[in-house]
Amino acid sequence: MWKPWENESETQRIRRQKERYRDDKRWQIIDERKNDPMGRLHTRHRKKLMICGACVFLAMLLLIGRLGYVMIFQAQYYLSRAEELHERERVIKASRGRILDTNGIVLADNKTVCTISVIHSQIQDAEAVIHMLTSELGLDEAQVRKRVEKVSSIERIQTNVSKETGDKIREYNMAGVKVDEDYKRYYPYETLASRVLGFTGSDNQGILGLEAKYDALLSGNSGQILTLTDAWGIELEGAEESRKEPVAGSDLYTSLDYNIQAYAEQLADRTLEAKGAKRVSIIVMNPQNGELLAMVNAPEYNLNTPYELNIEITEEDSSKSKMDLLNMMWRNFCINDTYEPGSVFKMVTATAALETGVAHLSDSYTCGGNTKVGDRTIRCHKTTGHGTQTFTETVMNRSVSVWKNKIKSGGRNLSKKVKLCLVFLNFRIILSIARK
Structure with missing residues (x-):
């Protein structure tokens, strides 16, 4: 039988023996590892170390990347934050x-x-x-x-x-x-036009009146x-x-006139004392353009001490809280409350009555204190009546019964004249605004 190594040279024989020796040694190591548990454990530990090393390397790489990003792209942001910490x-x-x-x-x-x-x-x-x-x-x-x-x-x-x-x-x-x-x-001027001007709080921000309305402009x-x-x-x-x-x-x-406002407040205070009223309101306007020259709500309060009540607390008010009383004191009755403009409209009615001949300045009238219109009884503010008075006095005292009789006697002519007066007044106001 022919054997392949019979004709090989010495060099080839030595090489073949070395390869055989390596193969035998490799199998011997494998057999030893199979029979040696510590060897297997050593292999597993080395794999874990390699995985941990890879994770640490990856984490370091991410940290370096993040640090570079912060230093390059967010440097200005963190600089401003640092300055904020050191700035007062x-x-x-x-x-x-x-x-x-x-x-x-x-x-x-x-x-x-x-x-x-x-x-x-x-x-x-x-x-x-x-x-x-x-x-x-x-x-x-x-x-x-x-x-x-x-x-x-x-x-x-x-x-x-x-x-x-x-x-x-x-x-x-x-x-x-x-x-x-x-x-x-x-x-x-402390109390002058207090409910018109309003006041500010401790932070100097407007709370009421013009101070609050135009706070953005004034601040x-x-x-x-x-x-x-x-x-x-x-x-x-x-x-x-x-x-x-x-x-x-x-x-x-503003369109307020200090002299007119001061005089109107003095007049309101005197009226308040003479009539024993709870409050007196006065509005003075320019008839040419409707500008407000004075607005009074007596008794006024001190704008420098707006949280001090300007009246003595009565038994009727004792049940109310101080805040409710202050809100009542601050209230601008001229613009916050509604009322029937009878007394104001009497100026128009009086003008129409004089021009149509329904009334004359020399006429005299008797006021009984009330009058009946339909099924309703309307009373004067003076319930006992004003007695005999002239035409001018009826305007001053706002005698309801006298004015009711004037309107009744005037008929359609008086009604037409009143409408013409209103149209004329509205036209004058609109024309004045247009000129401005």
């Missing part, structure tokens, strides 16, 4: 616009006040600060101590402090004590001061300060 913002209040009458007389103005605050991180001698603020502001020591020792970026101690007191506190030059100037609404835009601080909130010396100046509110010119 202080608001500069804008001066509120004034309210003036038609002649330029100031009806609502501003006066400078101060806001006292403390910055806890900057205070060096807390006891000295507490003692100074207590004595200068007249506050309770426990209340001041609580606010001074409170850990916050800035703590407000008191607002609306007079400028004189604020300047005195500033002269102490105590670390951590801030004195910022502010504005407070001030009404030089202006506040400014701000940005200062750099360290990690403890202490301002850095020599650091540049960013300042945005406030923009003052616009002035509001």
Whole structure:
């Protein structure tokens, strides 16, 4: 039988023996691993280490990618966030616009006040600060101590402090004590046109009347001061300060006339006392264009102290809360309440009666205090009647019975004249508005 290795050379024989030896050795190792559990465990551990290493490498790769993204694409965002943490913002209040009458007389103005605050991180001698603020502001020591020792970026101690007191506190030059100037609404004529002007709250925002209606126009835009601080909130010396100046509110010119308003209020107060009425309302308008020259709701209240009642609380009012009484005091009855314009319309009726000959200035009439119209009895405000009076006095006293008889006797001619008067008045008003 022929054997393939009989004719091989010595070199080929040696190579074949080496290959056979390697094959035998490989199978021997495999057999040993099959019979050796520690070998199998070692293989599994090495696979786990390779998987863990791959995961760690992948995580590091993701972290490096995220870090690169933040440093390249979000650098400006995090820079601004870091600046915000090191910047302290202080608001500069804008001066509120004034309210003036038609002649330029100031009806609502501003006066400078101060806001006292403390910055806890900057205070060096807390006891000295507490003692100074207590004595200068007249506050309770426990209340001041609580606010001074409170850990916050800035703590407000008191607002609306007079400028004189604020300047005195500033002269102490105590670390951590801030004195910022502010504005407070001030009404030089106190009660003048109180329900028309309205008033502002502690934040200087309009609450009622013209102050609320034109708040956006009067408010202006506040400014701000940005200062750099360290990690403890202490301002850095020599650091540049960013300042945005406030923009003052616009002035509001009204059609009110101070002289007419003041006289109308004096007249209303006298009438209030003479008649013993609960309230008296007066409206004075320019008949050429309908402009409002005066509006009175007596008794008026003090605009500088709008939360103080202007009347004594009676038994009837004792059951009402103070807020209800204040709302009643603030109410503008001239525009918030409805009524039958009989007394106002008598001016038109009187004019028509004179022109048609139904009445004459020399006529005299007797008022019995009431009259019957259909199935309804209408009474004068003076139920006992005004007695005998002239034509002019009937207009002044608003005698219901007299005017009912005039209208009845005037018939259609009086009715036509009244309609013509109304058309003429409306035309004059529309023409005046068109000219403006």
